[in-house]
Amino acid sequence: MDWLTHALSSQPLLHVLTMITLLSPAAGSFVLVLLSISGVKPHPRWISWVSGLTVAGAAIAAVLLAGLTWLRPGHEFDEVLWTVYAVGSYHLEVSVYVDSLSGSLTALGGCVIPVLARFSSRYLHHEPGYLRFFVLVGVAATGFFWFVLGGSIDMAFVGWELLGLSSALLVAFFWERSETLVASGRVFATYRLADIALLAGMVGLHHYAGDSSWASVLGVGNGGHAVHLGSFAATILGLSFLVAAMGKSAQVPLTGYVLRAMEGPTVSSALFYGTLSIHCGVYLILRIEPLLANAPIARGAVIAVGLLTAITASLSSRVRPDAKGALALASASQAGLMLAEAGFGWTQLAMWHMLAHGLLRLAQFLRSPSWLEDAHARRSALGGGSFRSGFHAERLLPTAVRNALYAAALSRFGMDALIDRLFLRPLAALAHLVSMPRPRLRERNGRPVVGRAEPQPEAPVHRKHPAIEATDARGAR
Amino acid sequence: MSAWMFDAFFWLVVPVAIFEALRVVHVMRRREQRWAPRGLAYGGLELALLTMCAATGSPLLFVVLSVLRIAIIYSRERQWWGRRIAKAVLFGTALVLLAVVGDVSSFAQLSHVTLDPDLRLAILVLICAAAVAATVPVRVVDEPKETLSAPLAFIVFARVALPLGASTPQFAIVVPVVAAALSLVCALWLLSAGTRANHFDPSVLVSEIILCERGVLLSFVWLGLATGEHLSGVGALLQWAAGVLALLALEASLRRRPLPRPMAFFALAMAVSLPGTIGFVAEDLLAHGLLELHPLLAAAFVIVAAINAAALYLALVNIIVDLQARQTLPGPTLQPEGRPSFMMLATAGLSLVIGLVPSPFVTGATRAYAAVVGGTGRTN
Numbered sequence: 001m002d003w004l005t006h007a008l009s010s011q012p013l014l015h016v017l018t019m020i021t022l023l024s025p026a027a028g029s030f031v032l033v034l035l036s037i038s039g040v041k042p043h044p045r046w047i048s049w050v051s052g053l054t055v056a057g058a059a060i061a062a063v064l065l066a067g068l069t070w071l072r073p074g075h076e077f078d079e080v081l082w083t084v085y086a087v088g089s090y091h092l093e094v095s096v097y098v099d100s101l102s103g104s105l106t107a108l109g110g111c112v113i114p115v116l117a118r119f120s121s122r123y124l125h126h127e128p129g130y131l132r133f134f135v136l137v138g139v140a141a142t143g144f145f146w147f148v149l150g151g152s153i154d155m156a157f158v159g160w161e162l163l164g165l166s167s168a169l170l171v172a173f174f175w176e177r178s179e180t181l182v183a184s185g186r187v188f189a190t191y192r193l194a195d196i197a198l199l200a201g202m203v204g205l206h207h208y209a210g211d212s213s214w215a216s217v218l219g220v221g222n223g224g225h226a227v228h229l230g231s232f233a234a235t236i237l238g239l240s241f242l243v244a245a246m247g248k249s250a251q252v253p254l255t256g257y258v259l260r261a262m263e264g265p266t267v268s269s270a271l272f273y274g275t276l277s278i279h280c281g282v283y284l285i286l287r288i289e290p291l292l293a294n295a296p297i298a299r300g301a302v303i304a305v306g307l308l309t310a311i312t313a314s315l316s317s318r319v320r321p322d323a324k325g326a327l328a329l330a331s332a333s334q335a336g337l338m339l340a341e342a343g344f345g346w347t348q349l350a351m352w353h354m355l356a357h358g359l360l361r362l363a364q365f366l367r368s369p370s371w372l373e374d375a376h377a378r379r380s381a382l383g384g385g386s387f388r389s390g391f392h393a394e395r396l397l398p399t400a401v402r403n404a405l406y407a408a409a410l411s412r413f414g415m416d417a418l419i420d421r422l423f424l425r426p427l428a429a430l431a432h433l434v435s436m437p438r439p440r441l442r443e444r445n446g447r448p449v450v451g452r453a454e455p456q457p458e459a460p461v462h463r464k465h466p467a468i469e470a471t472d473a474r475g476a477r
Numbered sequence: 478m479s480a481w482m483f484d485a486f487f488w489l490v491v492p493v494a495i496f497e498a499l500r501v502v503h504v505m506r507r508r509e510q511r512w513a514p515r516g517l518a519y520g521g522l523e524l525a526l527l528t529m530c531a532a533t534g535s536p537l538l539f540v541v542l543s544v545l546r547i548a549i550i551y552s553r554e555r556q557w558w559g560r561r562i563a564k565a566v567l568f569g570t571a572l573v574l575l576a577v578v579g580d581v582s583s584f585a586q587l588s589h590v591t592l593d594p595d596l597r598l599a600i601l602v603l604i605c606a607a608a609v610a611a612t613v614p615v616r617v618v619d620e621p622k623e624t625l626s627a628p629l630a631f632i633v634f635a636r637v638a639l640p641l642g643a644s645t646p647q648f649a650i651v652v653p654v655v656a657a658a659l660s661l662v663c664a665l666w667l668l669s670a671g672t673r674a675n676h677f678d679p680s681v682l683v684s685e686i687i688l689c690e691r692g693v694l695l696s697f698v699w700l701g702l703a704t705g706e707h708l709s710g711v712g713a714l715l716q717w718a719a720g721v722l723a724l725l726a727l728e729a730s731l732r733r734r735p736l737p738r739p740m741a742f743f744a745l746a747m748a749v750s751l752p753g754t755i756g757f758v759a760e761d762l763l764a765h766g767l768l769e770l771h772p773l774l775a776a777a778f779v780i781v782a783a784i785n786a787a788a789l790y791l792a793l794v795n796i797i798v799d800l801q802a803r804q805t806l807p808g809p810t811l812q813p814e815g816r817p818s819f820m821m822l823a824t825a826g827l828s829l830v831i832g833l834v835p836s837p838f839v840t841g842a843t844r845a846y847a848a849v850v851g852g853t854g855r856t857n
Binding site: 085172193 | 662669672711738746751752765783786788802817835
C-alpha cells in the first residue's frame with residue numbers, strides 16, 4: 001500500500017492537481033466572459049455546463065490533493081509553480097503550500113462548490129444575471145483556492161482580493177433593487193478594511209522577516225526553521241492578521257455586514273457566509289498560529305474577539321425574524337468559537353470544527369427558502385401537534401435581564417451604530433471637510449447641484465425588458 | 478546628441494497616446510452625433526503631438542510642441558481653461574530655464590550634466606508644481622476636455638525631474654510625502670462624492686469620479702517615480718499605463734446609456750487593481766518599492782488604495798441607484814444591459830492580457846525606467 005501512496009504522492013501528480021485546482025475555475029469564468037462579450041447568447045444549460053465542468057474539475061483535483069496530503073502526514077507539498085515576473089532581485093512567484101490544514105479547507109471547498117453550482121443551475125434558472133452569477137462563482141472559487149493553497153502571504157492576498165470582490169458583486173446580484181447595491185457597498189467597504197489589515201500584515205511580514213512564504217517565515221511543518229521574530233513584531237503581525245480575520249469572518253464589531261450581505265441570492269450566501277468566506281479569517285489565524293506563540297497579547301485578543309463574537313452573535317441570531325439572517329449570525333458565532341479554539345492553541349479541534357460547520361451550514365442555507373415547509377413536514381412526520389420551542393437557557397435569567405438582553409440582541413449590541421460613529425461618520429466628515437474647496441453646491445429648483453457637465457446625449461429610458469414589452473404588446477393585440 | 482529619443486520610454490507612452498487620440502475622436506463623435514472628419518483630424522493631431530513630445534530630446538522643441546497642442550485644443554474646444562495654461566506655463570518655464578540657463582540641449586544629457594543647485598531646485602519645484610496642477614481634481618466641467626493621463630506632465634516629470642531629482646536628496650523625501658498626501662486628498666474627495674452622490678446629476682458624478690480617480694492614480698505615479706527606488710519606479714510607470722486603461726474603461730462604461738453594469742464593475746475592478754489586471758502588477762511593484770524606502774510610505778499607499786477602492790465602489794453604486802431612481806415606474810424593472818463599446822473591450826482586454834502575462838510588459842517598463850533615469854536610480 002505504501003508504494004501506491006508514494007506513487008500517488010509524486011511531485012508531478014501533485015503539481016498537475018494543484019494547477020487544475022488553481023486554474024480550472026478561472027478558465028471557466030474566462031470562457032463565459034468571452035461568450036458574453038462576443039454577443040453570443042449561450043443557452044443557460046451551456047452556461048451551467050461550462051461552469052459545472054470547470055468547477056467540478058477543480059473540486060475533484062482539490063479533494064484528491066487533500067486526500068494525498070492526509071495519506072502522507074508530515075509530507076507537505078511546498079513548491080513554486082512559476083514566476084509571474086521579476087524585476088532585479090524581486091520575484092513574484094506563484095507558490096503552493098499544501099499541508100493537512102490547507103488540505104482540509106481545500107477539501108471543504110471541493111465538496112461545497114460543485115454542489116452549489118449544481119443547485120444554482122436550477123435555483124437561478126431564467127434569472128437575468130444567470131451568466132454573471134456563474135462567472136462570479138468561478139472567480140470566487142479561484143480566489144478561495146488561491147487563498148487556501150497559496151504558499152505565501154502574497155499569493156494568499158491574491159485569493160483574498162478575488163474572494164472579496166466576487167462576494168460584494170454577488171451581494172449586488174439583484175441590482176435592479178437599490179437596497180442590494182447599497183448593501184453590497186457596505187460589504188465591500190468592510191472587506192476593504194480587512195484588506196488594509198491583511199496588507200499591513202503583509203508589509204510587516206516583509207519588513208520584519210524579509211520573506212513572505214509560509215513555510216520559511218512561520219516554520220509551518222518544521223518549527224525549527226521559522227524566522228525568529230521578536231515579541232513586538234509578532235504582536236504587530238498577529239494583531240494585523242486578527243483585524244483582517246475579523247473583517248472576513250464577521251467578528252465583533254464587524255458582524256453586522258453579514259446581515260446586509262443576505263441581500264444576495266441564497267446560493268451565494270451559502271457559499272460565502274455559510275461555508276467558505278466566513279472561514280477564511282479562521283484559516284488565516286490557524287495558519288499564523290505559530291506566530292501567536294510569541295505574541296501573548298495577540299493571542300489574548302484572538303480569544304477575546306472570538307468569545308465575544310460567539311456570545312453576541314449567538315444571542316442576536318436567536319432574535320432574528322428571518323432564516324438567512326439567523327443563519328448568518330450563527331455562522332459568525334461559530335467562527336468566533338473557532339477563533340477562540342485557535343487562540344487556545346487547539347488547532348486540530350478548530351480545523352475539524354471548521355469542516356463540520358461548513359457542511360452543516362451549507363445544508364441549512366440551501367434549505368432556508370423552504371424552512372417553513374420543512375418545519376411543517378417534520379411536524380407532520382412526528383404526528384402533528386403544536387411547535388415546541390425547546391430549551392432556552394436564557395429563560396433561567398430574571399425577566400429584567402432577559403428583556404435587556406433581548407433589546408440589546410435586537411440592536412446587535414449597538415455594534416453597527418458604534419462602527420458608524422467611530423469610523424464611517426468621522427471618515428465621511430473628513431472627506432467633506434477636505435473637499436470644501438470644491439465648487440460649492442448651488443441651489444437650483446430646491447435641489448443642490450454641483451457644476452455643469454458636458455451635455456450628454458440622452459438615451460431613451462428603457463423601463464421594461466424588450467422581451468416583456470414584446471409580451472405586453474402581444475397581450476394588447 | 479540626437480534630438481529624438483525612440484527609447485523604451487517612448488514605446489511606453491505610444492499606446493497611451495493612441496488611446497488618448499481615440500478618446501478625442503470618440504468625444505468629438507459624441508458631441509457631433511456622427512462620424513466626422515474633424516474628429517479624426519483632431520485625434521490624429523493629438524496622436525502626432527503626443528508621440529513627438531515623447532520622442533523629442535530637446536526641451537525647447539518640447540515647449541514649442543506643447544504650445545502648439547494648446548492652440549490645437551483651443552481650436553477644438555473653442556475655450557481656454559486655467560489648469561491647462563497653468564500646467565503649460567509651469568513646465569514650459571522649467572524647460573526654458575533648463576535649455577537657456579542650464580545650457581542643456583537634450584534630455585539625455587541630464588543624467589551626467591552638473592547644474593547649479595539653485596537652478597536645479599527651481600526646475601524641480603516648477604515641474605512638481607505642474608504635476609500637482611495636473612493631479613488636483615478641480616473644475617469638474619473641464620473633465621471631458623482634459624486628457625486622462627496628463628501625458629505632458631508625465632513625460633516632463635519622467636524625462637527631467639527624475640534624473641535631476643536623483644542628485645537632490647530632498648526630492649526623494651519631500652515629493653513622495655506630498656504625493657501621498659495628495660493621493661489621500663483625492664481619495665477623500667472621491668469618498669465625499671460617493672457619499673453625497675445623490676446630490677449630483679449622474680453625468681456630473683461621472684466627471685467627479687473620473688477626476689478624483691485620475692488624481693489618485695497620478696499621485697501614485699508621482700509617488701513611485703519620486704522615490705528613486707528601482708522597483709517603485711517601474712511600478713509607477715506601469716501604474717500610469719494601468720491608470721489610463723482603468724480610467725478609459727470607467728469613462729467609456731459610465732457615460733454609456735443604458736449603463737453596461739457588468740463592464741462598469743469590471744472597470745471598477747481594473748481601477749482597484751484586482752489580481753489578474755495590469756493594475757495589480759503595478760501596485761505590487763509600487764508597494765514593494767515603497768517598502769524598500771520606508772514602511773510608513775508603503776502603509777500610507779496601501780491605506781489610500783483601500784479608501785479609494787471603497788469610495789469608487791460607493792460612487793458607482795450611487796450612479797446605478799440614481800439612474801434607477803429616474804425611472805418613472807415604481808418598483809424594480811428589468812433594464813436591458815448596454816452593449817460594451819470598443820473602447821471598453823479594448824482597454825479591458827489589454828488590462829487582462831498584461832495582468833495575466835505581465836512579464837514582457839514589466840521588462841518593457843524596466844527598460845523604460847532605465848532609459849529615463851540613465852543609471853541614476855537606486856536598484857533594490
